[in-house]
Amino acid sequence: MNDMFIKSREIGKPFKLSRRGFIGASLGALALGVVVPAGRARAQAAQAVVPGTRVSAFIEIRPDSTVLFRSAFIEGGQGIFTAMAQIVGEELDVDPANFTVEGAPPGPDYLLIGGARFTGGSMSVRMSYDAMRKLGASARMMLMQAAATQLDVPVAELSTEPGRVLHAKSGRSIPYGELVDAAAGLPVPEEVALRDSADFRWIGKPVGRLDAHDKSTGKAQYSIDLKVDGMLYAAVQHSPHLGGEPDSLQNEAEVAGMPGVHSVHRLPGAVAVVANSWWRARMAVEALQVTWTEPAPDVSRAMPADFSTEAHLAALKAAPGDGIAFEEEGDVSAALAGAAKVVEASYDAPYLAHGQLEPPSALVRWNEDGTLELWAPNQAPEMFQAHAAKVADIEPGQVIVHSPLLGGFFGRHFLYETANPFPQAILLSKAVGRPIKLIWSREEEFLRDALRPMSAVRFRAGLDADGLPVALHAVSAGEGPAGRWFGRDPDKVDSTAVEGIAGKVYAIKNRRVGHIHVDDPAIIGFWRSVGHSMNDFFYETFFDEMADVGGHDPYELRHRLLADSPRHRNLLEAVAELAGGWKRGPFEAEDGSRRARGVAMASPFGSEVATIAEVSIQQGQIVVHDIWVAIDPGSIVNPAIIEAQVNSAVALGLSSALLEEVVYVDGVPQARNYDGYPILTPDQMPRVHVRIVESGAPMGGIGEPGVPGVPPAVANAVSTLTGRRVRSLPLSKFSLEEGGAT
Amino acid sequence: MDLTINGTKHQIDIEPETPLLWVLRDELGMTGTKYGCGVAQCGACTVLVDGVATRSCVTTVDSVVGAQITTIEAIEEDPIGQKVVQAWVAHQVPQCGYCQSGQVMAATALLKETPQPGDEDIASAMVNLCRCGTYNAIIAAVRDAAQA
Structure with a gap:
């Protein structure tokens, strides 16, 4: 997503301001901050607004001391409104339960992602955490200054408790709601002290979602x-x-x-x-x-009448050459030439639909x-x-x-x-x-959705005499969504096409990850975890192939290649411990079923993830019993929401691994509803076990990182059970007979 | 035609084959019941018809004249529905929330019919789709609601 991040700066710049951006959806309360006529506000805004600093753009304290907060990021199940209430409430000193949060209108105050704004890339909390804390602390300071004047005492003698300013000496206190008028006239302070993280009451705690009751009673309103x-x-x-x-x-x-x-x-x-x-x-x-x-011939992005996914996949597989290098370390050609063994395999993954339930x-x-x-x-x-x-x-x-x-x-x-x-x-x-x-009806949605792109990858690895990988050469063919929507430099590789093949953490000295751009005839888009959604499947399943050829256990080989990377090694050990110890299998479970486990690691969106899946095959069906996920996002805001998001990511990752595939024949998608495009059903949902590791590394994302490890962990277990590698998704296409032809 | 929804009679003048879902949403403004697929695949449109979980997107309005229709809007007026909602909140089930009206209705229908459901009962009743993967939380909440 880095390409998207950088390119979107350009998109974010020239916006004019909507009236609503300034006047706000006032619910009869005054906005806290400098209230100026709209004309003057526009003039001021023409000067540089520093995103995330103007209290009045975000915070409205009502007479009853509850808060209306305008979130730069949109709520869609990831829990961002609750996270914002926790972060701002912590510093403002208002219980998150007393927040009402809504999506902010367009405006320069909300361009918190490098001068632009979007809800994506698992960026919302990590890109705004510091700014939102400071915003809450600034508002609190303004309320205290107003209280100091009203009580005629020095600010230094004041403190707050949730929703009110206290003067301990005299035992007097004033609710926030009664200080708004006075506070609104004060300038936003330049410097404010932030709360010591040891004293956090809401950040880092499993605070309940603000919308749980409304969403359980049909009151929540969608577009x-x-x-x-x-x-x-x-x-x-x-x-x-x-x-x-x-x-x-x-x-x-x-x-x-x-x-x-x-x-x-x-x-x-x-x-x-x-x-x-x-x-x-x-x-x-x-x-x-x-x-x-x-x-007409000059229509851009017209769907060719003879387009088929089958033919496009063949074209991706046949794309010649090694592509433009995205990641290069050492001398991969020499290392391959000198290798004791060479492992080669080709992988592919299909188009996917988003399938969100709201049309x-x-x-x-x-x-x-x-x-x-x-x-x-x-x-x-x-x-x-x-x-x-x-x-x-x-x-x-x-x-x-x-x-x-x-x-x-x-x-x-x-x-x-x-x-x-x-x-x-x-x-x-x-x-x-x-x-x-x-x-749009569900059928029109399946016709016009922007798809997760299809991709094909060729791997070649060189192993030394001990069966350890010394060279890895990967060539990916396809097109990334960031290049499609934010502009592509023909001389450069779109990171969203290769993330998850590139950026891996294992110590393999000689590496080259290349990409061949093949224009995708379909309308492609971002799909939860973007390139990682398939690339970590390719890489982490091929990793098991290298391990097998080299005579190493796939967990042990990962562990060995992470010897110099303690953060990742710890995480791998954490997931194994969570799963009661690593065992590949096949083994017999207590219920008599024959099971195996697969492991995978991924480094998506600033977080680190290790995943283990336990799988059996029953009556010709893949059954995924348990998924264990250890996730290290550096530091956290809400562990309950993280656990829910990991469950959600596991469901989507597993759905893609087992079932999902958009198929085009004669330029038309074959499935136009869930009957033709099955998504994960309740009976296919595994138990999900989550361990959050707070390594203290810079804060990473949460919404997407749980996805990429699931398909390879499941595929690796299926390979152990069947004795054959899984090199193409979804698994519904894979013959499950042991030892049979692929 | 006369419809009884959440105990209230409504006079509706509409083509008899109109799905109940769209009568609820567009004619009566009761948007808690959701449109997801329109072909009884996802269950977002689940309502109770005489206490039975029913997919309103494929239920013609003329087929429910005379029946007691319950929608999510009245869920907390029902003692079992109230327990289900409490369990949903306690387990923090909803993520995006779009399918949850239908999930809550399906759970309420199950517990009305089978107050102490076993795993099999839960598995065969709770079949609505959730793209956010709240399935484990749903099962835990149904079990809790049954104990409450």
């Missing part, structure tokens, strides 16, 4: 649930091939006369029906008999003042704002973006243009002069 006055509903039917346009609509008059139908529309690459309910809109748009044009939607309203209001699931408000402005032909500052809770995301809700419904909703709303809520 798809929202409604505004005068709104109409819209449904679309897309061209089967991206780039095709609607030609003739044979039965347009008939469809226009269906119950509840308001109007029938042609959109770029789609037809739409606007109606007084979504079901009526959907029934009508699916009744439309449309002739689609073939994409994409967009709600659009044009306001009388010329502004456009957009509610849409998004991981990047400023990028959506900029693109919405382009589509609507207005200034970005005239687009008000709301970022509701995400019903799952996993990388689905970045700006992918043809994969986002909001441009269609803008055009429809403009055409009918009414607010529009557009929902």
Whole structure:
């Protein structure tokens, strides 16, 4: 994700400010901070705003001393709203339970990721932790200064307890809610002391999620649930091939006369029906008999009519050469030439769909003042704002973006243009002069999702006389999503294409990781753990091949090659200990089943992860009994949420390993719903055991790192059970008969 | 036609084959019941029809006239539903939360039918999909709700 991080700086720069960014969604309380007229605020903002420093942009203390907090990062299940309440509440001295958190509007205050903002790359907490602590501490100091004036005592004599300022000497105290007016006029302090981590009450503790009750009672509202006055509903039917346009609509008059139908529309690459309910809109748009044009030759990213995943995989496997070097150490050619044994294998992984449970939607309203209001699931408000402005032909500052809770995301809700419904909703709303809520049916979602790319990798390893790897040569072919969406330098390798093959921690002296760019005909995107989602599978399963050929136990070989890397060696030992000791198997379990274990390590998103899986094969099905995960994110904010996120990552990683594969034939995806694209079911979920190791290293990510170790750990165990290597996913394609042909 | 939802009668004038899901969401504004797949694969749309977990995305509205329909909006008015919600919060089940209305309804239906479910009962009743992988927390919460 580093490429994305750097490139997105450019994307983040030129945003104008929405009014809402300054006036805020005031709930009748004054924002804490310098209150200035909007005109002056704009002028000030034109000067440099240092992201994450202006208290008023984030914190609103209400009269009852509870806090409305605007989070730069969007909540989609990863627990970020709760984490923000913990971090800010710790320093502000407000119990996180007294926070209400919402997604912040676009604006310069929220560009906390290198001058840009997105919710992704497992970056939210680690990129904003220091700034959010300081923000909370600054607000607390302003409240204390206001209290000092009111009580006519020196600030030094004051302290706080949750929600109030105390003057211990006189026994007087003032609730925060009564200090807001006075505090709002004070400047944000330049320097503030932060709380000693030994005194943390909420950071590092398993604080309950703020949204658990609302999400257990149907009260939580997602984009798809929202409604505004005068709104109409819209449904679309897309061209089967991206780039095709609607030609003739044979039965347009008939469809226009269906119950509840308001109007029938042609959109770029789609037809739409606007109606007084979504079901009526959907029934009508699916009744439309449309002739689609073939994409014109100059249409970029048009889906070729003969595109198939099978042919594309063959092309990736056949891509010649060693590619551009991304990582190079020592002399791999010489080491291979001098090796006692050479191990070679080719690996591949398929396209994946996001499959988040909330289908994409967009709600659009044009306001009388010329502004456009957009509610849409998004991981990047400023990028959506900029693109919405382009589509609507207005200034970005005239687009008000709301970022509701995400019903799952996993990388689905970045700006992918043809994969986002909001441009269609803008055009429809403009055409009918009414607010529009557009929902994509699950079938349209499977047609237009931005996929985890397909990739193929060729490995060659050289082993010395002791069977230890001395050379590793890898050539990956495909395309990374960062290059696709943030610009690709043809002379450089997109790190999102090779992360997880490169950046491995084992001491193998001579290495070369090369990448061959092969343009992907599909619309590709970011999928939870991005390149790691497949690359660690490739590398860590090939690692077991090296171990087997060299006559070493795969755990012991990893342990040996981590001799000079104590952080990783400790983590490997931690996961083995958590699993009751390493044993590869096959062995007989207490229930009489024949089982094996696989191990894998990964270094994704600034964290380190070691994973062990225990697997059996029963009635021709792979059964994953237990997954043990030791994760070292350096330091933590909420251990309960980390455990939940690791469970979640295990589920997604296992789902991809066992079941998932997007297949195209004749330019069309074969699955259009979960019946054709199965995802992990409850009965396939293993027990998950988590150990958090706080090594004190710089803080790493949490949302994604649990994913990459799962497919290789499971595949390695399956290989031990069957005696054959797994070199392609998903495992549903793998013949499970022992010793049979692959 | 007349629908009884959460004990309240609603007069609905709509095509009889409309799925109950969209009557709830678009006609009545009860958006706690979710659309996930529309083909009874995921269970996000689960409601109770005469106490039985039912996938409202494939249940035509005319087929439930005269039935007692319970949605997530009324879950805490039901003593078993209330226990389920408490267990859900205690176990911090939801992540993104989108499937959880359906999960809570499925759990409530199970415990109404089988107050002390065994592992098999839980496995055969709790089949809704969750992309966030909250499955282990769901099972733990169902077990706890049964003991409460």
